[in-house]
Amino acid sequence: MVKEIERVGIPVVHVCTVVPISMTVGANRIVPAIAIPHPLGDPKLDPNEEKNLRRKIVNKALEALSTEVELQTVFED
Amino acid sequence: MGNIRVVHYLNQFFAGIGGEEKADHRPEVREAVVGPGMAIKAGFKGQADIVATVICGDSYFGENTEEAKAEILELIKKYEPDLFIAGPAFNAGRYGFACGEVADMVQKELNIPAITGMYIENPGAEMFKKSVYIISTKNSAAGMRDAVGKMVPLALKLINGEEIGSPEKEGYIERGLRKNYFADKRGSERAVDMIIKKLKGEEYKTEYPMPAFDRVPPNPAIKNMSEATIALVTSGGIVPKGNPDHIESSSASKYGKYDISEFDNLTDITHETAHGGYDPVYANLDPDRVLPVDVLRDLEKEGKIGKLHRYFYTTVGNGTAVASAKAFAEEFGKELKADGVDAVILTST
Incomplete structure (x- = not known):
């Protein structure tokens, strides 16, 4: 799906936990997530902390979308 | 030579521990034949023993790949296996990733043959087909018997150092390797045969499939x-x-x-x-x-x-x-x- 969205001319960032799979699939902008059943959350945290964590990942995703890339790039902390 | 010592790798599901709620299961070892191991053992007809089964939850592996690999290697090593078999993983993506990672690691670190099995669309197949023999399976566990029927003969050939035939013959996923052989007809004749078939609309088989690199270049970044x-x-x-x-x-x-x-x-x-x-x-x-x-x-x-x-x-x-x-x-x-x-x-x- 990532590739098809990219193909129509829309930049796309893939937020996912298993980065090697995303690389194989062919995503160009990749942001690592927390865990498979809760990529953008962590039930161990209290709700405020959890939302901050989610905000951090979304901000990273927006940063990825604002960054020119030529090759597949993983945006880590 | 005694029986071939096999260590088998399974995820939490095929080991019967549980479904997704148990996918964070940490690596463990059982000195037993577990789940699909039964079919594999039977396939070897007494030539091999599964001396241990290593089990790890797919999410644990996917989320902690490096730690999981190190733990799993320690567990496998102890049993001094001659052969390592992972899965088969069919179309389970995380399981395929784990089977490929572990099989690749075992080959490199323990210097023994390792094989696994996957459906061609499993992302693990694309990742590891070049380094690991991956038997091409159906997309669900209904293909277990078929998968084991191909895994065992290939494993025996690898163990015995016999020559490995083509992907079609042995049933593994193409590794992108070219091998020279003597054909019955010379190249020009084969090429003409092929183009005649093509013109007639008949089925023909290329001798040089082009690798499918389906990559889409990244779009420009968002400015504002x-x-x-x-x-x-x-x-x-x-x-x-x-x-x-x-x-x-x-x-x-x-x-x-x-x-x-x-x-x-x-x-x-x-x-x-x-x-x-x-x-x-x-x-x-x-x-x-x-x-x-x-x-x-x-x-x-x-x-x-x-x-x-x-x-x-x-x-x-x-x-x-x-x-x-x-x-x-x-x-x-x-x-x-x-x-x-x-x-x-x-x-x-």
Whole structure:
């Protein structure tokens, strides 16, 4: 799906936990997530902390979308 | 020589420990034949013993790959195996990834043959087909007998140092290697035969398949995020409560398009996940954990992004055919473009 969205001319960032799979699939902008059943959350945290964590990942995703890339790039902390 | 010592690798599901709720199971070893190991043992007809079975949850492996690999290697090493068999993983993506990673590691670190089995669309196959012999299996465990029937002979050949035949002959996934051989007819004749078949519309087989590099170059970055319309897409199966379009929990045949303009936040009352390939508890309690509507709404209010697109698109990425996923995104990609969406955040579980 990532590739098809990219193909129509829309930049796309893939937020996912298993980065090697995303690389194989062919995503160009990749942001690592927390865990498979809760990529953008962590039930161990209290709700405020959890939302901050989610905000951090979304901000990273927006940063990825604002960054020119030529090759597949993983945006880590 | 005594019997061949085999160590077998399984995930939590095939080991009978549990489904997705047990996918965080940490590596353990059992000195026993477990689950599909029975069929493998039987296939060896007394020539090999499964001396140990190493089991690890797929999520644990996917989320802690390096640690998991180190732990698993220690467990395997102790048994001094002659051969390592992982899976088969069929079309289970995380399991395929784990089988490939572990088989590759065992070959390199322990210097013994390792094989696994996967469906051709398993992402693990694409990742490891060059380094590991991967038997081509059906897309579900219904293909177990067939898979084992191919894995055992190939494993014996590897152990005995016999010559390995072509992918078609041995049943493994093409590794991208070329091998010279003497053909009955010379090249010009074969080429002419091929083109005649092609002209007649008959089936013909190329001798040099082109590698399929389907890469899409990245689009330019967003210059001004504060004016950009961002859309959310997910393969994590988030749907309005009740799953109105009945998106399947695995092998999805469709995607959903849902209006979120009225939502500042997704909750267990408004939304849920339809995905059958991960433990749904966390996503059902707070669907923002998969589809971060709450945060994007905040960022929209703060003017950090221009707008959160009115619709999100969703499907279940669980054993779903690559061709289906491609077709879904081709269709809604055009819609997103026509609707003036500037960028997409796609989340996967």
